[in-house]
Amino acid sequence: MIHPRNSAQPSRILWLLPVAVLAALSIVATGGGGGDDVVIDDNDTGDLPLNILPTYNFFLANLPGDAGFTVSVGSLFTISVDIDSLFPGSVDLDTDANNNVTFRSYSARPSARFDLTVSSIGTSPLDGTFAVIVTEEINAMVDEAPGSGAFEVRTQLETVVVSILSSGVQLSLNGGTAVVYNTWDEFTDVFEDDNEETWQRRAALAASGFEFVFERFFEIADVLDELEAVTLSNPRIEVCDMFTGAPPNGVLPQGDSTLTWLGSGELLPDDDFDWQFNQCWNDAKDDLFDGMISLENYTETIDTNTNTLFEIGFGGVSGQPGGVIYELTISETEENQGVFTISPDNVVTLNGGFALIIQAP
Amino acid sequence: MLAFGGQRRSEVSLLALALLLLTTGIMVYTIDRGGAAYFLPDWAAGHTGPAIFGPLGDYLPTFVHPLAFILITAAILRPWPRLLPAICAAWFTIECLFEVGQMAPFDSRIAAAVPSWFDGIPVLQITADYFTRGTYDPLDILSIGLGTVMAYPIARIFLRGDS
Numbered sequence: 027m028i029h030p031r032n033s034a035q036p037s038r039i040l041w042l043l044p045v046a047v048l049a050a051l052s053i054v055a056t057g058g059g060g061g062d063d064v065v066i067d068d069n070d071t072g073d074l075p076l077n078i079l080p081t082y083n084f085f086l087a088n089l090p091g092d093a094g095f096t097v098s099v100g101s102l103f104t105i106s107v108d109i110d111s112l113f114p115g116s117v118d119l120d121t122d123a124n125n126n127v128t129f130r131s132y133s134a135r136p137s138a139r140f141d142l143t144v145s146s147i148g149t150s151p152l153d154g155t156f157a158v159i160v161t162e163e164i165n166a167m168v169d170e171a172p173g174s175g176a177f178e179v180r181t182q183l184e185t186v187v188v189s190i191l192s193s194g195v196q197l198s199l200n201g202g203t204a205v206v207y208n209t210w211d212e213f214t215d216v217f218e219d220d221n222e223e224t225w226q227r228r229a230a231l232a233a234s235g236f237e238f239v240f241e242r243f244f245e246i247a248d249v250l251d252e253l254e255a256v257t258l259s260n261p262r263i264e265v266c267d268m269f270t271g272a273p274p275n276g277v278l279p280q281g282d283s284t285l286t287w288l289g290s291g292e293l294l295p296d297d298d299f300d301w302q303f304n305q306c307w308n309d310a311k312d313d314l315f316d317g318m319i320s321l322e323n324y325t326e327t328i329d330t331n332t333n334t335l336f337e338i339g340f341g342g343v344s345g346q347p348g349g350v351i352y353e354l355t356i357s358e359t360e361e362n363q364g365v366f367t368i369s370p371d372n373v374v375t376l377n378g379g380f381a382l383i384i385q386a387p
Numbered sequence: 388m389l390a391f392g393g394q395r396r397s398e399v400s401l402l403a404l405a406l407l408l409l410t411t412g413i414m415v416y417t418i419d420r421g422g423a424a425y426f427l428p429d430w431a432a433g434h435t436g437p438a439i440f441g442p443l444g445d446y447l448p449t450f451v452h453p454l455a456f457i458l459i460t461a462a463i464l465r466p467w468p469r470l471l472p473a474i475c476a477a478w479f480t481i482e483c484l485f486e487v488g489q490m491a492p493f494d495s496r497i498a499a500a501v502p503s504w505f506d507g508i509p510v511l512q513i514t515a516d517y518f519t520r521g522t523y524d525p526l527d528i529l530s531i532g533l534g535t536v537m538a539y540p541i542a543r544i545f546l547r548g549d550s
Binding site for chain 2 (some may be wrong): 035038039041042045046049050051052053054055056057083085087090111112113114135136137138333337342343344345346347386387
């Protein structure tokens, strides 16, 4: 029996390389083949009104490089926020006839994680790094305390499970007996109580950190639908809330904020904005904003098939340059018999920041 | 040059069939999904003609993609026909990894690991979007599996023609 000569050439195996690359690129380019395709285009679609979906995903990420996000509280301590990979979640929103967006609620997805590093001036039992990991989806209305979900606060030796209930917050250290707080605010106030257990204070700090990050998130998200208008009447100067009563010494009763577009022509991806706060009161909390938020490397992508907003934000999810960068102080007032003051220990200084991307689901 | 005579015919046949299958997949995007694929030109986007694949179109691309690439790989590795099961297993694994990568928490971790230099490079620039926006669907895994299972006897038939 004569067998055909095997003309195999090992070099033909090299053909596998371009085939593999072609396969990978075709999977990515088609969105994977299922009904979940990625169809994006950076081009504007002209004068058609943009469709804005009722729900979007969001992602928070560290700024590229070593620039983190630090929050210093007076001369007491500094907290560094380190987002692990991407911090994912979703937002529900309403859109009016003019495409003005109002955010209604948000959620943080399980596995979302950030690490907090506390450094006190002097020493504090809270000093050190701990992880805050969402274990059950956390849901909250905007500007309200979270209503459901769970997260863990982990150090090398301790795991605190924080369960958000409809009737309060329940804590458990290493699976031990549950400690219950009747309200979210009662729970977060524990952080400042030196008489409470350190693990409870750490959990309260984590909750406050979670709340703080989302306050910053919505400050920025709320101006995204106004940026186009800013480019038409650049800069946009707005008076802030009027302080009710006599403001602390040396502080204006009513300051202003100036949002300046640093581009020209039409609003394009990678454009930057500066948002300057000049003694700007937030009436809802009697907080005083002073300083600058730089909004760098604007991102906007439209799904041209449906003229739907696909993605918007600052910076990118994969280490692209830009993001929301703070050089800002937020001062809390204290009242004593009708006299308002700002204690140096109540001045929160923000530096660094995060990338923020809101993306169609 | 891949091969000669009858062997070359089997390779060409495998490659032609793979090309036909990939073309079918592209037709799903062009016709049924209104040009909904990154690589399609603008004129294909917004196509509003009637869908011709119906509900099958939801999973046809994930079915034909592994099938086609198994056939291509089988053609390239025709001198080593015993590798066919390994080829099928490898493509099934690769396709499944891409699909599972769209599932939380892998999606956000992979997207964060995508190098920033992908930005601005065609196709690569949407890699992070692929994982964060794509939705993991067990039926996609099923269609990948079906494509893989179908590929094996088809490739065997063509390769048997060599002997």
